[in-house]
Amino acid sequence: MGRRFIEQLSDGDTVEDIYLVTDRQYRANRNGVFYIQLDLRDKSGQMNARFWNASEALFKSFGHGDFLLVKGKVQSFQGGLQLILTSLERVEESQIELGDFLPRTPCDARKLEERLRSTLLKLTNPHLRALAECYFMDSAFMLGFTQAPAGVRVHHAYIGGLLEHVVAMIDAAERLLPLYPEIDREVLLFGIFLHDSGKVRELVYSRAFGYSDEGQLLGHLAIGCQILEDKIRQVPELTEEPFPAELRLRLQHMILAHHGELQYGSPKVPMTPEAVMLHAIDNLDSRLHIYKREIKEDRGPSAWTPFNSALQRRIYKGGTDGAGADYAAPMESHD
DSSP states (O other): OOOOOGGGOOTTOEEEEEEEEEEEEEEEOTTOOEEEEEEEEETTEEEEEEEESOOHHHHTTOOTTOEEEEEEEEEEETTEEEEEEEEEEEEOGGGSOGGGTSOBOSSOHHHHHHHHHHHHHTOSOHHHHHHHHHHHTOHHHHHHHHHOOSOSSSSSOSBTHHHHHHHHHHHHHHHHGGGOTTSOHHHHHHHHHHTTTTHHHHEEOSSSOEEOHHHHHHOHHHHHHHHHHHHHHHTHHHHSSOOOHHHHHHHHHHHHHTTOSGGGTOSSOOOSHHHHHHHHHHHHHHHHHHHHHHHHHOOSSSSBOOOBTTTTBOOBOOOSTTOSTTTTOOOOOOO
């Protein structure tokens, strides 16, 4: 019998299968009973799991990014599904098929990359076009850019997620630009390409998704600016002209300001029309992706998803004919 993926599990199912550990914590409840809280995943999704009356030795027997053979039962919990474990055992990577555990973009990655290259290599600004060529000639960078997730958890958290996110933003920008003719189209499109480019080195994604040491210490905004500086130094070899100083500043600013607000990690708030539009499109695509994912992955009977801590809300799925307690259910705790 083949493995059952997380998206196939339902309330009451008995489980005996292998999953990837993406988070683990050792905790005690109010009665002093120790338990292990886990996030387990495969390519289809992620599920929270708990192992009660757990010893510290068991907790230390595996780590983030390990594969576990687990036994347990699925149960409904706070509007979602949770796996209550009765046993867990670390499994060597040689015994598993990696393709079963790392989620991938549902899009054709080759077509996404072709769309990206075609857009940037058709720019009329010779400095931006040459800059694009410098990025595209860097095979290591492009391998990372086409493979990296856009995030570890929040949005587009799968192989190829960064590329999918960037191309979706480019498509959205192309549709919005006719409404705002004063926006510099080519600067905006290049800023979209650059805004999360630092994630190729900020994130690790060969097994579980996480952060590199460089990513933890610097973050993708600083890394993205470092990569940009390196590529700008290469441009004069193609153009035989220095890269325009103001254009360099505008691109740097778009990387540094794309989170929009200081409290969201931007060292600068957007101060050019292109930076404002970049932030708005980035926020739109990432938020809508989270909403669509939450609705798709929630298999509970409620018309509402469980509380999402990133969004600070539940999401209405519909299906209750507009009446009943389900619609009026109080907000659940997100502790």
